[in-house]
Amino acid sequence: MQPRNMSMSGVVDLAAVKAAQEAKSKAEQARADAARQGGGGAVTPASLVIDVDEAGFEQDVLQRSTEVPVVIDFWAEWCEPCKQLSPLLERLAVEYNGRFVLAKIDVDANQMLMQQFGVQGIPAVFAVVAGQALPLFQGAAAEAQIRGTLDQLVQVAEQRFGLTGLTVDPDGAPGASPVAQEMPAGPYDALLEAAVQALDAGDFGGAVQAYKNVLADDPGNTEAKLGLAQAELLQRVQGLDPQKVRAEAAAKPGDVTAQIAGADLDLVGGHVEDAFGRLIDTVRVTAGDDRDAVRLRLLELFEVVGADDPRVVAARRALARALF
Numbered sequence: 001m002q003p004r005n006m007s008m009s010g011v012v013d014l015a016a017v018k019a020a021q022e023a024k025s026k027a028e029q030a031r032a033d034a035a036r037q038g039g040g041g042a043v044t045p046a047s048l049v050i051d052v053d054e055a056g057f058e059q060d061v062l063q064r065s066t067e068v069p070v071v072i073d074f075w076a077e078w079c080e081p082c083k084q085l086s087p088l089l090e091r092l093a094v095e096y097n098g099r100f101v102l103a104k105i106d107v108d109a110n111q112m113l114m115q116q117f118g119v120q121g122i123p124a125v126f127a128v129v130a131g132q133a134l135p136l137f138q139g140a141a142a143e144a145q146i147r148g149t150l151d152q153l154v155q156v157a158e159q160r161f162g163l164t165g166l167t168v169d170p171d172g173a174p175g176a177s178p179v180a181q182e183m184p185a186g187p188y189d190a191l192l193e194a195a196v197q198a199l200d201a202g203d204f205g206g207a208v209q210a211y212k213n214v215l216a217d218d219p220g221n222t223e224a225k226l227g228l229a230q231a232e233l234l235q236r237v238q239g240l241d242p243q244k245v246r247a248e249a250a251a252k253p254g255d256v257t258a259q260i261a262g263a264d265l266d267l268v269g270g271h272v273e274d275a276f277g278r279l280i281d282t283v284r285v286t287a288g289d290d291r292d293a294v295r296l297r298l299l300e301l302f303e304v305v306g307a308d309d310p311r312v313v314a315a316r317r318a319l320a321r322a323l324f
Contacts, residue, residue: 042169048093052103054110058321061103065128066316068166069100069157071136071150074114074124076107081140082123088143089125092150098166099154100127127153130161130299131320161299162307195227204235229303237264249278256282256290260297267301275301276315283322295323 052060052072061070073089075082086104093102107114107122117126117133125136136149157163195210211228214221242265248255249262259282266275279298283291298319302312 042167044169045094049090049102052105054112061128062131062320063317066130066320068163069153070103070128071100072103072105072126074105074107074119074122076122079122085123098168129157131323192223199231204231207231229300233264233304237268254285256293272305272311280318280322
C-alpha cells in the first residue's frame with residue numbers, strides 16, 4: 001500500500017476538521033452560557049463530592065473516570081485522621097471547580113472495594129483515570145502536598161487522557177466561576193493549512209512538524225491535536241506490508257507489537273471498532289509495561305477519531321472495564 005493512497009475515510013474527514021471544531025466551540029460556548037444561567041448540563045458544586053458503594057462503583061467511578069478524574073477517599077466514622085482529611089478533600093474538590101470528582105467510600109460498608117484496591121490502612125486516597133486506578137497517598141498529609149498531588153493528577157489526566165473536567169454552575173457556590181474557554185494564542189490558519197497540504201501530498205513528517213509548531217505555541221489547539229494524531233498514525237503505517245502485519249497479528253494474539261501495528265492498519269482502513277476491540281482485547285491479556293504500551297496507543301487512536309465519537313465513548317468504557 002502506497003502511503004499517499006492511504007485514506008482516513010470512515011475515521012475523520014480532514015477537510016471537515018475545522019468545521020467540526022467550530023461547531024464544537026459553539027456548543028461549548030452554549031454550555032458555558034447556559035451554565036451562567038444556572039443550567040444547560042453544568043454540574044453543581046455539591047455533585048463534585050459523592051458517596052459511593054459497591055453497587056454503584058462501576059457507574060459512579062469507572063464510567064465517570066472516562067470523563068473526569070475521580071479521587072477516592074477511603075474513610076470510616078471511627079477514623080480520627082479521616083475527620084481531618086475528608087473535609088479538606090471536599091473543600092478542594094469544590095475549589096478545583098470540576099477538574100476532579102471526589103468519591104467517598106466507607107470501608108466498613110464496602111469491604112470488597114477496600115480489598116480490591118489493596119487498602120491497608122485509612123485514610124487512603126486513590127484516583128481512577130480512564131478506568132486506571134492510581135494510588136495517591138495514605139495517612140495524613142499537609143494541604144500543600146495534597147494540592148501538589150492533585151495538580152499533577154489533573155495535568156496528567158488532561159495531557160495523557162484528554163480529560164479537561166466538568167463545567168460547574170457558577171451560581172451554585174459563592175465566588176465560583178465558569179470554566180473558561182481559552183482562545184487561541186494567535187492565528188494558525190496558514191500553519192494548519194500547510195499541515196493538511198502536507199498530509200495530502202504524503203509528507204507525513206512535514207505535517208507532524210507543522211502541527212507540533214502550532215501546539216508549541218497553543219497546546220490546547222484541538223484542531224492541531226487531532227491533525228497531529230492523524231499524521232503520526234499515517235507516518236507509523238508508512239511502508240508497512242498490510243498482509244504481513246495482519247498475518248502476524250492473527251498468528252500472535254498476545255504479541256503487543258503485532259497487535260498495535262494491526263490496530264493502526266485497521267484504523268487507517270476505516271475499521272474503527274476492529275482497531276479498538278483488538279487493543280482492548282490485548283489489554284486484557286497483558287500486564288505491566290506491555291499493557292501500558294497498548295493502553296497508550298489506544299488513547300492515541302481515540303485522538304484520531306475524536307473524543308465525542310460514540311465509538312470512542314463505548315471503547316473508553318470497555319477499556320475501563322478491562323483495566324479494572
